[in-house]
Amino acid sequence: MNDVTTTPRDAAFGLTVGPLQYWWPRPRTMAFYADVADSVAESVVLGELVCSRRHEFKTEDWLALARDLAAAGKRVVLATQALVMSEAELRTLRRVCEQGEFAVEAGDASALAVLARLHAADATRPAFTIGPHVNVYSRAALAELAPLGAAVWVPPLELSIDAAARINPADDPVRGPAGPVATELFAFGRMPLAFSARCFTARHHRLKKDECDFRCADDADGLLLSTGDGRPFLVLNGIQTQSAALHCALGDRDEIAAAGIRRLRLSPCSGDFLRVIALYDAVFNGGMAARDALAEMAALQLPGELVDGYAHRRPGMEALTT
Amino acid sequence: MAAAAADAGSHAPVVVKPQLVCPAGSLRALQLAVEAGADAVYLGLKDATNARNFAGLNFDDGQVREGVRFAHARGREVLMALNTYADARDTTPWQRAVDRAAELGADALIVADVAVMAYARARHPQLRLHLSVQASATTWEAIEFYRERWGIVRAVLPRVLTLSQVQHVARHTQAQIEVFGFGSLCVMVEGRCALSSYATGQSPNTVGACSPPSAVRWEETPAGVEARLSGVLIDRYAPDEPRGYPTLCKGRFDVDGERDYAIEEPTSLNTLTLLPQLIEAGVRAIKIEGRQRSPSYVAEVTRVWRQAIDHAASGQRYSVQPAWNASLARWAEGQQHTLGAYDRPWR
Numbered sequence: 001m002n003d004v005t006t007t008p009r010d011a012a013f014g015l016t017v018g019p020l021q022y023w024w025p026r027p028r029t030m031a032f033y034a035d036v037a038d039s040v041a042e043s044v045v046l047g048e049l050v051c052s053r054r055h056e057f058k059t060e061d062w063l064a065l066a067r068d069l070a071a072a073g074k075r076v077v078l079a080t081q082a083l084v085m086s087e088a089e090l091r092t093l094r095r096v097c098e099q100g101e102f103a104v105e106a107g108d109a110s111a112l113a114v115l116a117r118l119h120a121a122d123a124t125r126p127a128f129t130i131g132p133h134v135n136v137y138s139r140a141a142l143a144e145l146a147p148l149g150a151a152v153w154v155p156p157l158e159l160s161i162d163a164a165a166r167i168n169p170a171d172d173p174v175r176g177p178a179g180p181v182a183t184e185l186f187a188f189g190r191m192p193l194a195f196s197a198r199c200f201t202a203r204h205h206r207l208k209k210d211e212c213d214f215r216c217a218d219d220a221d222g223l224l225l226s227t228g229d230g231r232p233f234l235v236l237n238g239i240q241t242q243s244a245a246l247h248c249a250l251g252d253r254d255e256i257a258a259a260g261i262r263r264l265r266l267s268p269c270s271g272d273f274l275r276v277i278a279l280y281d282a283v284f285n286g287g288m289a290a291r292d293a294l295a296e297m298a299a300l301q302l303p304g305e306l307v308d309g310y311a312h313r314r315p316g317m318e319a320l321t322t
Numbered sequence: 323m324a325a326a327a328a329d330a331g332s333h334a335p336v337v338v339k340p341q342l343v344c345p346a347g348s349l350r351a352l353q354l355a356v357e358a359g360a361d362a363v364y365l366g367l368k369d370a371t372n373a374r375n376f377a378g379l380n381f382d383d384g385q386v387r388e389g390v391r392f393a394h395a396r397g398r399e400v401l402m403a404l405n406t407y408a409d410a411r412d413t414t415p416w417q418r419a420v421d422r423a424a425e426l427g428a429d430a431l432i433v434a435d436v437a438v439m440a441y442a443r444a445r446h447p448q449l450r451l452h453l454s455v456q457a458s459a460t461t462w463e464a465i466e467f468y469r470e471r472w473g474i475v476r477a478v479l480p481r482v483l484t485l486s487q488v489q490h491v492a493r494h495t496q497a498q499i500e501v502f503g504f505g506s507l508c509v510m511v512e513g514r515c516a517l518s519s520y521a522t523g524q525s526p527n528t529v530g531a532c533s534p535p536s537a538v539r540w541e542e543t544p545a546g547v548e549a550r551l552s553g554v555l556i557d558r559y560a561p562d563e564p565r566g567y568p569t570l571c572k573g574r575f576d577v578d579g580e581r582d583y584a585i586e587e588p589t590s591l592n593t594l595t596l597l598p599q600l601i602e603a604g605v606r607a608i609k610i611e612g613r614q615r616s617p618s619y620v621a622e623v624t625r626v627w628r629q630a631i632d633h634a635a636s637g638q639r640y641s642v643q644p645a646w647n648a649s650l651a652r653w654a655e656g657q658q659h660t661l662g663a664y665d666r667p668w669r
Contacts, residue, residue, distance in 0.1 A: 083511055084461050085487055093463075109459055113467035133514060135457070135527060137407035140437035144471075158516040158525055163410040194515040194571075197482030197663045200585060204577050225584050226576045227555040228548075234517070236577065236584065241510070243520055309523070315552060316520035 013256075013284040015277060016043040016184055018267040019079045019105075021192060021237055023054045023217040033065055035274050037072035040281045041266070044069050045105055045129075047079035047096065049192075051199070051238045052089050053212065059095050066102050075103075077152075082107040082133040083195040083239060103151070105129035112148065119149030119177070127151030127178040132186060133195070139167045139174060146176040154184045154265060157191045157247075160313040161255050170260020182263055185256060187249035188276060189267025190221065190235055190242040190304065191316060200236040220270040221303040232304060233317075243316060248306035250283050250297065251290045251320055255311070271301035294320070339635040340601060340608050343401065343500065344624045347379040347613040352389045352400075354621035359628030362399035364432060365389060366530075366613065371419040372403040373456055374613040375530030383422060390427040399429040403613075405454035406530045407435045417441050424449050432478070433457075434513055439472035452500070453477040456513035456526065462494035469497045476500055478609060480511045482663045485596060489603040498606035503593045504623055504650065505611020509571055509586035517570045521552045533569045549573075590654035593661060594626075594642045597634040619653050626650055 017036050020029065036044055046062045046069070048054050057065075066076040080093045090110060097104050097114040103126035106112045115128045129152040136142050142153060153174075155164045164183055173180035201223055202212035216223075222235035222242055232244035249256060249264065256264075264284065266277060279296060282288035297306060309318030344360035346352035355363045366372025368380045381389065390400045402423040408416035416438050423431050424446040431449055433439050434456035442449055455478040459465045465477040476498035479488060492499045510517070512526070519525035522537040533551055541548045546558045549568035556573035559565050566572060571585040591611070593600065600608070608631065610623055626646045634640045 083482070083514070084464075085483060087490060090461055090463060108461075109457070109464035109467050110461040113463045116467070135407055135435065135513060137435065137527065138410045138413050138437045140408065140413055140440065141435055144436040144440050156516070156527070158519040158528065159410075166410040191516075191520070193517050193520055194510040196510045197484075198509055198586075204580075204584065223577055228558050228574065228576065228581065229555045230576075231554070233554060233575065241517065241585065310519075313523070315523040316516070317552075317554075 012262070013280075014042040014263045015040060015280055015284075016045060016077075016263060016265045017041045017277070018186070018189065018265045019045045019047055019049045020268045021050060021190070021240065021242070022220060022222060022268075023051075023056070023214070023238075024220060025217060026056045029057070030065075032268065032273075033069060036277075037069055037074065039274060039277045041074065041277055043075040043077060043263075045077045045079050045265075047081075047105075049079050049082050049107060050240045051216070052081060052086075052092065053209075053214070054216075054238075059092060059099075062096075063099060063101070070102070077103045077105050077129055079105040079131065080107040080111040082131070082192075083197075084108055084110045085197065100125055102126065103128055105131045105152075105154075107131050107133055109134070112145065116148035123149075123177060125149070127176060129154060129184070132156055133192070136167065137163075142167055142174045142181065146174045146181050148176075149178075150176045150181055151178045152182050152184050152263070154186065157186055157193065158310055158316060161185070161252060161259050161261070161311050162313065164261065165259035173260075183259075183261045184263035184265050185249065185261050186247060187256075187264035187266060188280065189246055189269055190244070191247050191267075191310075192237075192240055192242050193234070193316075194241040196239050196241070199239050200241065201238050204236060243304075243307070245304045245307040245317055246302060247310065247316070248294075248297065248308055248320060249311055250280065250293050252308060252311050253284055253290060256284075269303050271303065275300055276302075337601060337635060337637075338604070338606060340605050340631060341399075341500075342624065342627050342631055343607050343609045344620060344627075345505075345610055345613040345615065346381075346389065346620065347374065347376075347615070348617065349381070349385045349389055349392075351613075351615075351617040351620040353392055354617045355624045356393050356396055356398050358621045358624035360398060360624050362401055362429070362607070363389070363393060364401040364403050364609075364613070366403040366405075367419055367422065369415060369419075370409070370529040371406055371416050373405045373454070373526050373530045374403070375406070376535070376614055379614060383426060386422070386426045386428070394427070400427070401430045401432055401452065402426075402428040403432045403454065404438060405432050405434040405456045407527045408437045409528070413437060417445075420446060420449070430476075433474075436468075436472060439468070439474070443472055450475055453497070454513075455480050455502070458511050458513035460511065462491045465491065465495045465497050469495065476607065478502075480513075481508055481591060482511050484663055485599055485603070488600070488605065492604045499604065500607035500609055501593075501600060501605050502591055502611055503597075503600075503608040503627060505591055507586070507589055507591045515571075521554050521570060523552075533567070538568055591661070592647075592650055592654065594630055594646060594650070596661065597630055598640045601634055615653070622649055623653060 222237035
């Protein structure tokens with residue numbers, strides 16, 4: 001593909017700040033998004049994806065924050081919860097889907113059901129995103145779902161870049177009602193790998209899920225799980241299990257560009273996340289060498305080591321090859 | 323036997339005896355399950371199209387044909403699990419598997435991927451579709467989504483819902499509901515777990531394997547016997563400790579200075595005590611897990627559940643017979659039974 005220094009600006013990569021996976025105290029969350037508002041990120045995905053017991057931000061609060069970010073020039077998307085089990089959670093999901101102000105990211109098939117229904121009734125509604133926890137593993141699957149009203153697709157975490165390119169190739173993209181579907185690749189952060197009915201954070205603290213004391217709010221990046229020989233392996237984040245390592249696609253620019261992917265998702269973490277956004281922009285849009293950016297990443301305050309195995313059809317925990 | 327799909331929308335308060343759906347990893351297991359009283363058996367082909375893709379397991383075409391002949395001669399059904407996700411590089415094995423299920427006379431396909439559902443609907447509209455647990459449909463909205471668009475007539479619920487959630491789902495969908503009654507417990511929502519591919523590159527969704535044997539290594543060390551998966555230390559056993567298969571989520575790990583089963587202890591699901599409530603909720607099929615288990619496991623577990631379902635649906639006062647639990651205990655992983663999510667033990 002193009003040499004980094006000659007990439008025309010119209011082929012620029014849009015950066016999306018993915019949904020915050022952790023429960024940060026409200027002031028911290030507000031400060032974080034104030035910083036995001038000033039960043040080069042083009043889009044922001046808001047909402048509670050993990051647990052309906054995290055009560056500091058109700059749907060109305062997310063909507064208010066969404067308006068602030070939209071006023072700052074960001075494209076805002078509201079995410080629905082990934083694992084929906086109760087009627088109360090379905091009500092929240094409907095509330096998120098039914099607001100017509102912002103696009104919605106479907107976290108599961110319940111959201112697809114509601115969004116498809118709404119879209120069939122009113123085609124002028126904002127097109128939705130098929131989130132990474134919806135199982136789309138082939139072009140045929142994306143072609144089934146996109147016509148229901150999708151404009152963006154985030155591939156499942158375990159899919160490689162080449163698989164994403166086969167499923168939604170730039171020269172023959174799957175089409176939704178609003179036109180070609182854009183692929184948005186998970187490009188940075190701890191990977192959400194699994195969901196359970198059980199809250200592992202509460203279990204660790206010997207607490208019941210319904211009386212969890214909201215202990216996950218103590219862990220800005222989740223609760224680290226290490227192997228018996230001391231190797232950081234996974235992270236417990238309430239009902240979600242994440243990788244301890246952070247996926248990092250900084251070294252994969254050429255392959256991502258060749259795949260026709262123009263949107264990258266960066267998943268929030270504590271520490272120097274804002275600097276991460278700037279470095280991704282520098283590498284993907286500014287001609288900075290990945291090598292130099294990775295050298296700087298190594299010096300940043302980040303919660304884990306960097307890996308990119310999934311990008312290359314390898315185990316997700318495999319360290320960067322570049 | 324299951325009633326026809328046509329009456330799936332009925333909400334009449336008539337007690338319907340649920341179908342007993344048993345695993346068959348081999349023709350022998352299938353025959354024993356049928357002889358022990360299974361109403362239906364489920365099986366998969368010898369490839370990556372099903373979620374128990376293990377060496378030495380599953381069926382070739384001739385075996386499927388023989389299994390279907392055997393089951394149909396006795397009035398039982400054969401369901402084919404086609405419940406992994408079609409590979410972006412080549413979806414034809416999944417399409418061919420749908421064709422083969424139709425040709426070989428399977429009574430239904432158990433599917434998770436909308437690409438596979440769409441193909442089946444277009445090519446074999448007469449073929450009954452069941453929504454696999456791997457599709458992770460945890461709400462009635464999700465199940466109705468698959469029913470309305472791809473015509474699934476039954477949904478297998480993930481093992482994460484409580485009994486009251488199961489009842490709620492069953493009340494609000496026109497699809498039949500199938501739940502797991504017995505077997506190994508997945509603590510994660512099925513179809514939404516990439517832990518295995520994170521460590522090994524292979525996952526249930528992509529190749530039908532979790533913590534595959536090819537990635538397992540056992541090592542004698544001074545500290546004990548170590549079980550590693552792709553080099554990751556999953557557990558370490560003292561000389562006299564029983565050793566389990568190193569499924570990633572069932573290892574002992576360190577969290578905050580404490581070593582424990584941080585995700586899930588090796589336990590088995592056993593819902594015998596809940597059977598009357600499940601039947602009352604309108605659950606139409608009870609599934610036994612374990613296509614990877616031995617034919618003797620299948621025979622004995624099937625025999626117990628046949629008696630239990632007949633007893634529970636007989637209208638007599640139901641109680642779990644001590645002999646049933648004694649039989650099942652022999653086959654429980656980690657020698658422990660739990661009710662899983664059904665009775666909210668984690669809440």
